Amino acid sequence: MADIPTAVTEAITNFVPDECKKVVAPRKTETSYIFKWGEGSNVSQLLSFRTHRFLGLARVVRRVLLLWDPLAEWYKARAEKARRDNVVPPASFPLQRDKMDLIQILSLLEPIAALNQIGQAECGSQANVLLWIYKLSISLLDPAATLKDCRSTAQEKRFFRTEELSKLATTTRALLGKAFQRAFFRRYTDLVAMNKCSYAFEMQLLLHPNFKTPDGAIKKIVMKCNLQLGATQKVAERHYEKVRRYILDGIRNLMSEVDTTPSDPEVVAPPPAAVFSEDLMELFSETADEVTHPSPVETRTVMAQLRMDEEFDRWITTPTTLRAVHQGEFESVLAYWHRQSDEGTFRLLPLVARVVYSMPASSAQIKRDFGMAGRMVVPHRSSLAPYNIDMSTFLNCNREYCDITQCPKLSAETASERIPYNMMVSMERELDDDFGSLAYFFSSTSIELGLDDDEEDRLAL
Structure with a gap:
């Protein structure tokens, strides 16, 4: 079996459709390879390794498989030409025996590349990213599961059984x-x-709304991960209960943080009424005297906790789903929670959803936003105020939420208040200083109406 990365690099660099170009042998540097195109050419290409570029291998392998027949024909034609010219034949196609290995490797890399694309998308959904990772755990990363063939179509599904995988694919998996x-x-x-x-x-x-059961996908994955590592059923269940408690406690802690409803200090739970006979009260009077009533602060805390538990339990037990907006299109999760808040169905959970879903699936979108702001602050815009930069960046990144055409029209008084003072010039005062009063140049009617002499004459006629 050939070294796949080296063979792929050799196949790509040797394949030059233009016969005028020749590939010079790569020159090894300290950290990279430098390829020069042509004997006397100054054009060079630096190929350096970076860890974050690993997923680019999927695109390279897909391209090689797509052009497999042209590559094989080109190497074959080059060998035949060497025999006709009676010269030493060049190297043959280095990947001619590794096509199935490449297909299986691509079947492993394509789902991971799709996960990377979903996580870095402009409108990436956090729930979709987590569910995609769960899907990889069940299908791709499970050594006992079948592997979906990258050549599968919607009409024809293909899979590799575990015994059909090559040694390279098994090790990579x-x-x-x-x-x-x-x-x-x-x-x-x-x-x-x-x-x-x-x-x-x-x-x-x-x-x-569609995946809110903690005993659903989360339990399945937690149990599977622990059992794959050799843990017993009891250990796996104990780990799941611990993870489940952490998740539920995190939701409840956020509910208590966003709960800003003022509590009435006078609201205190009344003491229980005496419903026992006098004989029993006399018999256990000492025990009854030892019972201490809770303080008002403790009572309010317990009542707030009960309200949060009731709302959270109602969310778990109530059937919910996303509303269809158009054919095949559903509302977003934040739109769903906004609707629940407007309807008054839930009070604290919509605020918690705003906090939780504000955390992006990856930092790709944040980097894009900073890049957009950086392209705005250029040398010929060095006088932009920080407020204008922040507002312009916000409007650019939230265009779907800001419809400028629907903004209310400003009144003349409000607009005049927003005009900078350096743009306000008193024409009348400057003319009075230089030429005297405007009454010497315009009539009183023109000054009042803002008309020139020709317009005043036309109105007089």
Whole structure:
């Protein structure tokens, strides 16, 4: 079996459709390879390795498989030309025996590349990212599951059985599983990681109308991750209960933080009425005297906690779903919670949803927003006020929420208050200083109406 990355690089660099171009052997530097096109050409290409560019391999492999027949024909034609010219034949197609390996590797990389694309999308949904990771755990990263063929179509589904996978694909699958376990799924199996994790994605999933059952997808994945590592059923269930408690406690803590409703200090739970006979009261009078009534602060805290528990339990038990906006299009999660807040169905959970869903799935969108703001502050705009930069960036990044055509029209008085003072010039005062009063140049009617002499004559006629 050939070294796949080296063979792919060799196949791509040797394939030059233009016969006038020749590829010079790569020159090794300290950290990269430099390829020069042509003997006397000064054009060079620097190919350096970066860890974050790993997923670009999926696109390269897909391109090689798409152009497999032209590549094979080109290498074959080059070998035949060498035989006709009676010269030493060049190297043959380095990937001619590795096509099935590339297909299986692409079947492993394409779902991960799709996850990367979903997470970095401009309108990426956090719940979709978490569910996609769960899907990878069940199908792609499970060594006992079948692998979906990248050549599958909607009409024809293809799968590789585990015994059909090559050694390279099996090893790559195991390494990907270890990488995902170390980077993400250890929050479900490692006690130290459990105590440090915020479970923000899981809280977002719990506040989704279609996936709000904590005993659904989350339990399935937590149990599966623990059992795959060799844990017993009891240990897996104990870890799930711990994760479930962390998620529910996180939601309740946020509910208590966003609860700004003032509580009446006079509202105190009344003491229980005496419903026992006098004989029993005399018999247990000492015990009754030892009972202390809760303080007003404790009573208010308990009442607030009961209200939060009632709202959260009602959310878990009430059937909910997203409303269809158009054919095949549904409202967003934030739009759903906005509707629930307007209808008064829930009081605290809509505020919690705004806090939880404000955390993006990745930092890609934040970097795009900063890049947009950076392109706005250019040398010929160096006098922009910070407020104008912030507002322009906000409007640009939230165009779907800001319809300028629907903004109310400003009155003349309000508009005049927004005009900078350096734009306000008193023409009458300056003319009075230089030429005297305007009455020497215009009639009183023109000054009052703002008309010139010709317009005044036309009105007089």
